[in-house]
Amino acid sequence: MISLISIGLLSGLFFSSTFILNRVMSLEGGHWVWSGSLRYGFMILLLLLLLPLIQGVKSTLDVFRLFLRNWVFWTIAGTIGFGGFYSLLCFSADHAPGWVVAATWQLTIIASLCVLMGFGRRFPKKVWLFSGIIVVGVLLVNASHVDWENIEPLLLGGLPVLAAAFCYPIGNQLVWEAKKGKASLPNISSPLLENPFNKILLLSLGSLPFWLLLIVINNPLAPSRGQVLSTALVALLSGILATGLFFLARNRANKPSELAAVDATQSSEVVFALIGEMLLLQAPLPDATAFTGIFLVVSGLIFFILFQDS
Numbered sequence: 001m002i003s004l005i006s007i008g009l010l011s012g013l014f015f016s017s018t019f020i021l022n023r024v025m026s027l028e029g030g031h032w033v034w035s036g037s038l039r040y041g042f043m044i045l046l047l048l049l050l051l052p053l054i055q056g057v058k059s060t061l062d063v064f065r066l067f068l069r070n071w072v073f074w075t076i077a078g079t080i081g082f083g084g085f086y087s088l089l090c091f092s093a094d095h096a097p098g099w100v101v102a103a104t105w106q107l108t109i110i111a112s113l114c115v116l117m118g119f120g121r122r123f124p125k126k127v128w129l130f131s132g133i134i135v136v137g138v139l140l141v142n143a144s145h146v147d148w149e150n151i152e153p154l155l156l157g158g159l160p161v162l163a164a165a166f167c168y169p170i171g172n173q174l175v176w177e178a179k180k181g182k183a184s185l186p187n188i189s190s191p192l193l194e195n196p197f198n199k200i201l202l203l204s205l206g207s208l209p210f211w212l213l214l215i216v217i218n219n220p221l222a223p224s225r226g227q228v229l230s231t232a233l234v235a236l237l238s239g240i241l242a243t244g245l246f247f248l249a250r251n252r253a254n255k256p257s258e259l260a261a262v263d264a265t266q267s268s269e270v271v272f273a274l275i276g277e278m279l280l281l282q283a284p285l286p287d288a289t290a291f292t293g294i295f296l297v298v299s300g301l302i303f304f305i306l307f308q309d310s
Helices: 002-027 032-055 057-069 071-092 098-105 108-118 125-145 152-179 196-218 225-252 256-280 288-306
Strands: none
Touching: 002 032, 002 071, 002 098, 002 225, 002 256, 032 057, 032 071, 032 196, 032 225, 057 071, 057 196, 071 098, 071 152, 071 196, 098 125, 098 152, 098 256, 098 288, 108 125, 108 152, 108 256, 125 256, 125 288, 152 196, 152 225, 196 225, 225 256, 256 288
């Protein structure tokens, strides 16, 4: 469990770059559709360069064959888990600071439990208690930021993140269940899926139709050079390094409580994002309510580590 948590925390550090850089691009006028679609375009390019070096050209071609054998499944899982999740996060960056988005994103903890229950998993009561502590912390962070006379930033900055919090675990769990051979899903059990970068490539390829459709519908102005560079950096830090580490931890999880604990490590992103915004964007120091919320979020994660199901 400690090993899984450590890998998850490292992924949280790299994931936090997403919230900071998305906020930077938003403040500079970059369209949220490009922030999302370019990231996954760069991820695919990076993986096509990386995977042949790691596993050879033949195994990389086998990944594409695995995609083509179940392209409908990968398109559905990629659209939900990568496309829906990240487009909503990019949209929310136009309406809320990065560290607030990161804090709200921690609702994925309770969302993950609901998704896992939907797939027939059950948890000890203390898992729900620890998740509840994290949720209360998220609510306090948002309460400290919202101007109650104008709740539009809350609706446009918060509700999309709530939806994204469900999209990400749904996409991930679909792959996990299909890998385990659940009868209602195509059996995609393959040694190739033991490499988390192969899984990232498969889901990224599956999300491409979604991104192309978003570009056509929104018809955004061409991205600036700064936005292109920022999305390339997000693709490397968050899309490749962070997601690879997160999938590695999930692959090593053998029971529902371990899966829930790995998902809970994402709560560390809010701390990393806050520190990053204060250093890079001179974001003001949060008030006492926000700090209380952050404390509860981190405490919920610590409880997961100390009192995990034996």
